[in-house]
Amino acid sequence: MQIVWQCLCLVVVWILRLSGFVSEAAIPHRYLNTHQLIVKYGYPAETHTVTTEDGYILTMHRIPYSPKSNSTDTKRPVVFLQHGLTGSSADWVILGPNKSVCYMLADKGYDIWLGNSRGNKYSKKHTTLSTKSSKFWDFSWHEMGIYDLPSMIDYVLNRTSHHNLHYIGISMGTTMFFVCTSMKPEYNRKIHLMIALAPTAFMANSKTPLHKLNLMNKTTLRFLSSLKINAVRRSKFMDFIAEKVCTDEKARIICSYIIFELFGYDYKQLNESLLPVMFSLIPAGASWKSFVHYFQEMITDSGKFLQYDYENLNMAKYRQPTPPEYNLQAVTAPVALFYGSNDPFADPTDVLKLNNTLPNVVELYRVPWDQFNHIDFIVANDVNPLINDHIIYLMKRFKTLT
Structure with missing residues (x-):
């Protein structure tokens, strides 16, 4: 039910954007x-x-x-x-x-x-x-x-x-x-x-x-x-990771771990706020x-x-x-x-x-x-x-x- 609600909210945002009430600049990267x-x-x-x-x-x-x-x-x-x-x-x-x-x-x-x-x-x-x-x-x-x-x-x-x-x-x-x-x-x-x-x-x-x-x-x-x-x-599981796990400050360590295991460990160069975008695109x-x-x-x-x-x-x-x-x-x-x-x-x-x-x-x-x-x-x-x-x-x- 929560997923349905999120989808409805996203549709509303897009309708508002097309109507001119919400600018594209206000929409998060991962939806563009x-x-x-x-x-x-x-x-x-x-x-x-x-x-x-x-x-x-x-x-x-x-x-x-x-x-x-x-x-x-x-x-x-x-x-x-x-x-x-x-x-x-x-x-x-x-x-x-x-x-x-x-x-x-x-x-x-x-x-x-x-x-x-x-x-x-x-x-x-x-x-x-x-x-x-x-x-x-x-x-x-x-x-x-x-x-x-x-x-x-x-x-x-x-x-x-x-x-x-x-x-x-x-x-x-x-x-x-x-x-x-x-x-x-x-x-x-x-x-x-x-x-x-x-x-x-x-x-x-x-x-x-x-x-x-x-x-x-x-x-x-x-x-x-x-x-x-x-x-x-892409799968629903990856969408869940991007939307739920990577956006949660406590849970996003899981996303960091996935990145490091795949691509090499480098904590200093990782911008954790970018993780939801990365997982929504890849x-x-x-x-x-x-x-x-x-x-x-x-x-x-x-x-x-x-x-x-x-x-x-x-x-x-x-x-x-x-x-x-x-x-x-x-x-x-x-x-x-x-x-x-x-x-x-x-x-x-x-x-x-x-x-x-x-x-x-x-x-x-x-x-x-x-x-x-x-x-x-x-x-x-x-x-x-x-x-x-x-x-x-x-x-x-x-x-x-x-």
């Missing part, structure tokens, strides 16, 4: 989509869609300029930002102006585009397939790299009449980039600078909760692959196959960055018994690697290996905070001095060097 979050802070927002070669319809959000920018140039340099696994474009805007890097870059005169990969809440349409079909969810970040990114990048460049753009990716957003530019090398020339936050390619040293339980092995992987799970979606939707592909990367004997392992079907798929390796030598675009010492997914050892493999790394930046974890790149209390200020500095410096 990306477009509304951008508008809430007085920035212009646009929503664009693009259809991939294999039929997925993707949504992109845009901040074409900032009301604070002194730039009068109508052809502003473009920055494209790509979220991580289970995330969405909203991840880049939840901290608001003065802390979210997309607003800060808009203030500096950049044209901001926020991508959404197939399967998340903003990209759940297809020209022929329904999300109820298992075929819709038959993809990993490999398909996102060879279909989603090229489609979005080409659309943005055509729309803005630019030849190249700046790319900022976090976690899976970096994986997608390395897949795209290794499988389709022609896209390297479309990238002015790529900034990789928590770069994930080599993952032999990753530490998931399954690792802590000593369960990350080939037997477990085969079991996880066999599960009749198509997607990771998961935004993802295919189960994307998780399995990452698990494969973590337990591969070769320690290589590989395409999806279909095991007995590899010969039919690849004409070889093992999945092909992504050729990172083909990634010639300039890349800056940002990593944290306490990141369980982008382990420093793996990042250093990536640094030694990529042919054009322009900077290897270790975040100067020992406890910096995987999610801190987006929501850390000190995200400006630790991350954003250096991104802006690097983009400005790199521009003068090219």
